[in-house]
Amino acid sequence: MAPVIETRGLTKRYATVVAVDELDLRITAGEIYGLLGLNGAGKTTTIRMLLGMVRPTSGVVRVLGAAVRPGAQAAWSRVGYLVETPAAYPELTVRENLAVAARLRALRGSNHVDEVIERLRLTAYAGQGARTLSLGNAQRLGLAKALLHKPDLLILDEPANGLDPAGIVEIRDLLRELSQEHGATVVLSSHILTEVTRLATRIGVIHRGRLVRELEAGDLTAHLRQRLSVSARDLKAAELALIAAGFIPIRSDADDLVLTDARAVREPDAVAIALVAAGCPPTRLVVEQDDLETFFLRVVEA
Numbered sequence: 381m382a383p384v385i386e387t388r389g390l391t392k393r394y395a396t397v398v399a400v401d402e403l404d405l406r407i408t409a410g411e412i413y414g415l416l417g418l419n420g421a422g423k424t425t426t427i428r429m430l431l432g433m434v435r436p437t438s439g440v441v442r443v444l445g446a447a448v449r450p451g452a453q454a455a456w457s458r459v460g461y462l463v464e465t466p467a468a469y470p471e472l473t474v475r476e477n478l479a480v481a482a483r484l485r486a487l488r489g490s491n492h493v494d495e496v497i498e499r500l501r502l503t504a505y506a507g508q509g510a511r512t513l514s515l516g517n518a519q520r521l522g523l524a525k526a527l528l529h530k531p532d533l534l535i536l537d538e539p540a541n542g543l544d545p546a547g548i549v550e551i552r553d554l555l556r557e558l559s560q561e562h563g564a565t566v567v568l569s570s571h572i573l574t575e576v577t578r579l580a581t582r583i584g585v586i587h588r589g590r591l592v593r594e595l596e597a598g599d600l601t602a603h604l605r606q607r608l609s610v611s612a613r614d615l616k617a618a619e620l621a622l623i624a625a626g627f628i629p630i631r632s633d634a635d636d637l638v639l640t641d642a643r644a645v646r647e648p649d650a651v652a653i654a655l656v657a658a659g660c661p662p663t664r665l666v667v668e669q670d671d672l673e674t675f676f677l678r679v680v681e682a
């Protein structure tokens with residue numbers, strides 16, 4: 381299958397900084413591809429090069445079969461994008477902003493605008509000036525503009541930016557639906573591990589401008605570790621009680637006890653019972669997932 385996005389040797393240098401270094405990407409139709417990286421990893425620069433907004437120092441980008449060059453228009457009617465803080469006309473309302481965007485895309489009739497307002501749950505804000513929108517709703521408006529013309533390919537830089545947890549779930553469902561029901565391809569960047577792992581069908585881990593790993597969604601679980609974090613009033617007593625019960629607690633920087641063995645993660649109630657029996661009940665007991673830094677260290681060094 382011809383790739384929807386293909387880059388070869390894609391590189392961007394700014395003076396002494398290599399923002400993106402020899403990136404080879406191949407993304408096919410219907411994928412939700414997550415570019416995951418720490419701040420400064422090169423995600424935004426990559427996305428801007430995919431969109432022809434930044435001129436590569438070297439290398440090739442092809443989007444929907446056409447070479448991306450500044451000024452090349454061919455594929456853009458089939459592409460929707462959102463890059464960092466979405467731009468809107470601050471004096472115009474949400475609906476007016478979308479109507480302008482529809483005109484620029486030469487879309488006829490008002491149903492595109494109505495449909496996307498409803499889809500992005502912007503109905504209550506349709507008459508509100510863009511200037512007064514919360515960050516989350518401004519992000520929704522940006523996404524609405526990206527989706528207005530029902531693109532085959534969506535390229536989104538940090539789409540969860542500014543959204544509250546419920547908003548993140550809504551956007552995740554929307555992107556999944558676009559991919560599954562409409563066959564759209566989605567490329568998104570994020571530094572939020574859980575967000576990408578819940579949504580992407582494939583993940584590219586980008587570190588210091590280089591694509592260090594690509595993982596299928598199904599392979600991710602092997603790289604994601606869980607741990608049980610335990611707090612107690614008397615941490616020393618809790619530590620001794622857990623050792624006596626056969627666990628291996630480690631004192632963390634955050635001054636709690638961390639248990640990484642499978643039994644503790646699988647049966648947190650056994651940990652709680654051991655602590656209660658020893659007279660130092662837990663004040664907090666929670667199964668946590670790796671943070672991005674830990675995941676990175678493991679994936680980058682593996």
Ligand SMILES: Nc1ncnc2c1ncn2[C@@H]1O[C@H](COP(=O)(O)OP(=O)(O)OP(=O)(O)O)[C@@H](O)[C@H]1O
Pocket residue numbers: 394397398399400417418419420421422423424425426571
């Ligand atoms: N216009 C520019 N001029 C100079 N350096 C730049 C420019 N744009 C990006 N960089 C540098 O390139 C590197 C990659 O930046 P980029 O914004 O692509 O990373 P990112 O992964 O998107 O990070 P973030 O999550 O913080 O947005 C960084 O070191 C950044 O400082």
